[in-house]
Amino acid sequence: MDRSGSGSGTRRGFLGGAVGGALALTAGAAVTDGSGAAAAPRRTAGRAARTARRVAVLGGGVAGLTAAHELAERGFQVTVYERKPHGLGGKARSMDVPESARGGRRPLPGEHGFRFIPGIYHNLPDTLRRIPFPGNANGCHDNLVASTEVMLARTGGRENLRFPFAVVGTPPPVLTPDSFTRMLIGLLDAAVHAPPHEVAYFANRLLVYFTSCDARRRETWERVPWWTFLKAEEMSYDYQRLLAIGITRNIVATKAEIASTRTVASVIEAFVFNLLGRGADGQPDRVLNLPTNEAWIDPWVAHLRSLGVEFRVGWSVRELKPADGRISGAVVTDPRGAGQLITADYFVQAMPVEHARRTWNAAVRAADPQLARCDRLQTDWMTGIQFYLTEPTPVIHGHVNHVDSPWALTSVSQAQYWKDRSFPADYGDGTVADCLSVDISEWDRPGILYGRTAKECTREEVAREVWAQMKAGLNDSGAAVLRDGALHSWFLDPAVGGLGTPAPTNDEQLLIHPTGTWFNRPTARTAVPNLFLAGDYVAVDIDLATMEGANEAARRAVNALLDEAGSGAERCAVLRPYQAPEFAPLKSDDARRHRLGLRNAFDLG
Incomplete structure (x- = not known):
């Protein structure tokens, strides 16, 4: 520092x-x-x-x-x-792949990492609605496209787990601790293959957190690691990999052993209510229907200029x-x-x-x-790489969580969402048909090809390693989901430098949330x-x-x-996360118990 x-x-x-x-x-x-x-x-x-x-x-x-x-x-x-000369939009921007355009086409679109705008967001969608976009009644917000499922890709021939969002079904109209726990167990059974008693225990832990008062969340759960809160050390590999490690590395970009329970569980809480259709702006998984700058950042900057904003890049x-x-x-x-x-x-x-x-x-x-x-x-590395393919490769209509990958990969096939674009006609040299965008969340564990961490690999080795780790989960049951012959090229975020040297750098890192982080924000x-x-x-x-x-x-x-x-202008709306009214009395009781030094009423230890 x-x-x-x-x-x-x-x-x-x-x-x-x-x-x-x-x-x-x-x-x-x-x-x-x-x-x-x-x-x-x-x-x-x-x-x-x-x-x-x-x-x-x-x-x-x-x-x-x-x-x-x-x-x-x-x-x-x-x-x-x-x-940065082309940095408007920050980590959210897309960027041109240098020297990739041919025949009057646009350059191939690269990015720091794929855009993910879930229904748990409220403030950002409000801004998107206020950015004009030609032909859209609701501005850039109308450029959001909902995914329909998520996949957990397993290695070693294990079955890949697909979770269509439609399996949620009709949630109970009124949530009680019992109906809520049963619903959570049903969702988890559909999404993971952990032992039933472990699934039930995980559901109980979520109920404990969801009914915890704000003071307990802040004063207790902020200081408890997610790994400890889940008793992950005592559980099966699948419980650890899917419910402890997978969530924290792929969503929160931190390690389960140190991540704050308050941070991880608060995000899960928001997604659960999003799945239930409660207080959400839209579907749980949404992406943009164009590269980010085309769908959002460029129209935003143009609108701000029209309002008189000046830019010094x-x-x-x-x-x-x-x-x-x-x-x-x-x-x-x-x-x-x-x-x-x-x-x-x-x-x-x-x-x-x-x-x-x-x-x-x-x-x-x-x-x-x-x-x-x-x-x-504290900050850590969570950085994107894009693979450009010569054939459409819509693995699923949503994101793939490569839960067994050493580098904690998450990916999405983008061309299927960009209905107003033809990749061969609009981008690159005319041979690229799809873009598989991948986030690398773990840079300090050895890979499967070279036995080195991502930071220890060269840029070319990082690309080969990520490709191999994705194939290990998608191709291990015999289907050639990813074909080497279809790989045209790749693009790794230029913010990463010095890979394969003693001093790797990352100019665009991500805030992580070890226990106690909240008190320093x-x-x-x-x-x-x-x-x-x-x-x-x-x-x-x-x-x-x-x-x-x-x-x-x-x-x-x-x-x-x-x-x-001393301005008389109207204040900005600050839109708050959804809170289930049925849980308000339970949280009130928990506040009393917390003041008395008692554990949450549903906490089985």
């Missing part, structure tokens, strides 16, 4: 930075240290704060674009600064500069590599946490202790009056690094900014 920023971590150091001195700084200069120890004031209300209108949004990912959208609709002058933020109790400016490097100081009335920092915290010097950190706690937040409002945080690491309702979390954090940041500015 870069702690070499200016200032001493004191209130005097924070207040002492002079604007005139900052204007003369180069990109690498520093403010002189101070002494003493006191916190900066939380608010500075007054005429200047109420009338200021200029906002610098630092970061052009989902959080930054959401903040710009909400602010522009409310009349603010917004400039978005994005460090290729501008990298180096350091925030304090003066007079506020952020006076940000030192940036422009596309030519020159250092500049940008100024604004308000700053919304919408950068990933691993990049944002490098810009907080000692004086900024001293102004708000929650910024320093962000150093404890900051709020959108900071103690610096004109600095606000937006990103999937901010404390929001969906306790997971997602586009939904980034969108919600941006809404909260904008609302805090409106409060600080």
